[in-house]
Amino acid sequence: MNVLEIRGLGVDYLSGSGAVHAVSGVSLDLRRGEILGLAGESGSGKSTLANAVARLLRPPASITSGSVVYRRQDGSAVDVLALGGNELRAFRWKELAVVFQSAMNSLNPVITVGAQIDDVLRVHAPRMSRNERTERSVELLQRVGISADRRRSYPHELSGGMRQRAAIAIALALNPEIIIMDEPTTALDVVVQRDILAEIRALREEYGFAVVFITHDLSLLMEISDRIAIMYAGRVVETGTAKALHRAPRHPYTLGLLRSFPRLRGPREELPGIPGVPPDLRSPPPGCAFHPRCAMAVAECSESLPVLRTEADGEVACLLNDGRGVS
Amino acid sequence: MRFLARRLGFYLLTAWAAITLNFLIPRLMPGDPVELLVARMKGNVDPAAIDAMRRAFGISDASPWRQYLDYLGNLAHGELGRSITFFPTEVSTVIADSLPWTVGLVGVATLISYLIGTSLGVIMAWKRGTWLDGVLPAATFMHAVPYFWVALALVFVFGVTLRWFPVSRAYGLDVMPGLTGEFARSVLYHATLPAITIVLASMADRILGMRNVMVTTLGEDYVVMAEAKGLTSRRVMWAYAARNAILPNITSFALSLGFVVGGSVLTEIVFSYPGIGSMLLKGVENEDFPLMQGIFLVISLAVLVANFLADLAYVVLDPRTRQETE
Structure with a gap:
């Protein structure tokens, strides 16, 4: 029951000093109604x-290879990368909505919040009357915990948390199947962060949309996600259920990420973290891109590129233990 | 509204400063207009006439404070003294006669230039990376070309060589000024070349200014989000990107509106257009201090008014300025 299937996707940024392979050979499934966490360092x-x-x-970014297929509820498939013009406009927001990192910047500062919900409805549901649109805007705002009179507020008149709620309300406007959330809580303080996460989970239960939740905060992902995919240097290096990943990470990089968080209780301990810096994506190291930073690397790691291999409750791309990773 | 009240207070203060400077500067200079007139008549003036002229020009031996109060009082009645060039016409009359021509020509041309230039800037930013970028070098070239050069080129090509348009005056010698269609046609016909000069010479600034801000704005998250929302390109371009990109450009527009009154001096001179710019030139040539003083005062006040209008526009266009600060 996949709603989105990404196969062998590659994205390059063309620059004067050579192409930067920001994403290469990524294959990933998004199941209907699940929250898929996508984690990795900046620039991954x-x-x-x-x-x-x-x-x-x-x-200068361009898709160089691969496919993205969206599956409707009735089973029909849509080649997302081939959509053009009006089809693409219809696909956007009706099927797939986006919540951006900082709602501070993703809301138009000179238009009221209500009007920013209204223009989505006006374009995608031209049959709705003005009153129906207003009603829907109020309903959406109230659903995310913003009072109806805030419809007339401008973004700068709302707090950071409220702005992010408003951005989520806008994303919900057309009941999309997929919502991509790109670091939706990174700019917020932890208390507000928690509220928003709870809100997202509750809304998911109610509307049944699937979420791609992007963050560099793995502990936060463990809490909210059903499944998690870990990216390193443009590739997916491990996927798995949040539980499995937490309990038994297979990729040394995942292990490193998990060890970067201090424990609240228990004895004081040295955090090993991950030594080194992410690789230059114009000329990634040969073999496994992580091997220069990997404490467990063997000679083979610098020679052959590990492929993503299906395991009991996930996938891993690591040469150790005959491709089963560290555990 | 407290914002506007504060701004208004600021402008009133600035206006007072401009008026006072306008009073002080001529009095700090050696000589006076009467001496100039006498010198021009080679001294063949009898003392009674000199005395009469001194009174006409409002030159007195009263205390500076008294003079200042008189000056303010006269200003309140719109009296700016008498022009030397057009003696004995009052400066206010000279300005009142030439101001409409300048405001009509330069004002309308500036408006046209702003509307077209801004729209082109928006479209060129939107279509960046296409063949439209080829216009940029041309715009940069026009940006560097001085007004009078454009004016001379146009006069040479369309006035002298092709004889399509008249090259001087604001209306034909054969028509009587008045509210007739014939007069209006003549005025428009005569204004065409100077207007095109101003539009051509000033539009490049608008295009480049708007394009630059717009390109930055297009990178903003809210524009990306508007695109992701599946809005029509037209709405994304105008309501999201251009609507925000216009804000920094309002100030430069206000400044250019303020300088409308100063006239495009060179354009007016090339076309012998009877506007403020031509009057200013005559004033300078004849050392006509009262006239220059009057014109400078009108220009400074116009710049202030234009800036106040820009503030008003900000309040209307940018909700963030409406926020009351404690």
Whole structure:
């Protein structure tokens, strides 16, 4: 029951000093109604992947290979990368909506919040009357915990948390099947963050949309996601259920990420973290891109590129233990 | 509204400063207009006439404070003294006669230039990376070309060589000024070349200014989100991108509106257009201090008014300025 199937997707940023392979050979499924967490360091290609799926890439970024297929509820398939013009406009927001990192910047500062819900409805549901649209705007805002009179507020008159709620309300406007959330809570303080996460989970239960939740905060992902995909240097290196990943990470990189968080209780301990810096994506290291930073790397790691291999409750791309990773 | 009240207070203060400077500067200079007139008549003036002229020009030996109060009082009645060039016409009359021509020509041309230039800037930013970028070098070239050069080129090609348009005056010698269709046609006909000069010479600034801000705005998250929302390109371009990109450009527009009154001096001179710019030139040539003083005062006030209008426009266009600050 996949709603989105990404196969072998590659995205390059063309620059004077050579192409930057921001995303290469990514295959990923999004199941209907699930929350898929996408984690990785800055520059690992998670936002680029999301923008490629939403068809929001702009030059100098371009999709070089692969396919993205969207499956409707009736089973019919849509080749997202081939959509053009009006089909693409209809696909956007009706089927796939996006919540951006900072609602501070993703809301138009000179238009009221209500009007920003209204223009989506006006374009995609031209049959709705003005009153129906107003009613729907109020309903959506109230659903995310914003009072009806805030419809007339401008973004700068709302707090950070409220703005992000408003952005979520806008995303819900057309009952999309997929919502991509690109670091939706990164700019918020932890208390507000928690509220928003609870809200997202409740809304998912109610409306049944699938979520691609992007963040570099793995502990937050563990809490909210059903499944998690870990990206490194433009590739997916491990996928698995949140539980499995937490309990028994297979990729040394995942292990490193998990060890980067301090424990609240228990004895004081040294956090090993991950030494080194992410690779230059113009000329990634040969073999496994992670091997220069990997404490467990063997000679083979610098020679052959590990492929994503299906395991009991996930996938991993690591050469250790005959391709089963560290555990 | 407190914002506007504060701005208004600021402008009133600035206006007072401009008026006072306008009073002080001529009095800090050696000589006076009467001496100039006498010198021009080679001294063949009898003392009674000199005395009469001194009174006419409002030159007195009263205390500076007294003079300042008189000056303010006269200003309140719109009296700016008498022009030397057009003696004994009052400066206010000279300005009142030439101002409409300048405001009509330069004002309308500036407006046209702004509307077309801004729209082109928006479209060129939207279509960046296409053949439209080829217009940029041309715009940069026009940006560097001075007004009078454009004016001379146009006069040479369309006035002298092709004889399509008249090259001087604001209306034909054969028509009587009045509210007739014939007069209006003549005015429009005569205004065409100077207007095109101003539009051509100033539009490049608008195109480049708007395009630059617009390109930055197009990278903003809210524009990306508007696109992701599946809105029509037209709505994304105008309501999301251009609507925000216009804000920094309002100030430059206000400034250019303020300078409308100063006239495009060079354009007016090339076309012998009877506007403020031509009057200013005559004033300078004849050392006509009262006239220059009057014109400078009108220009400074116009710049202030234009800036106040820009503030008003900000309040209308940008809800963030409406926020009351405690």
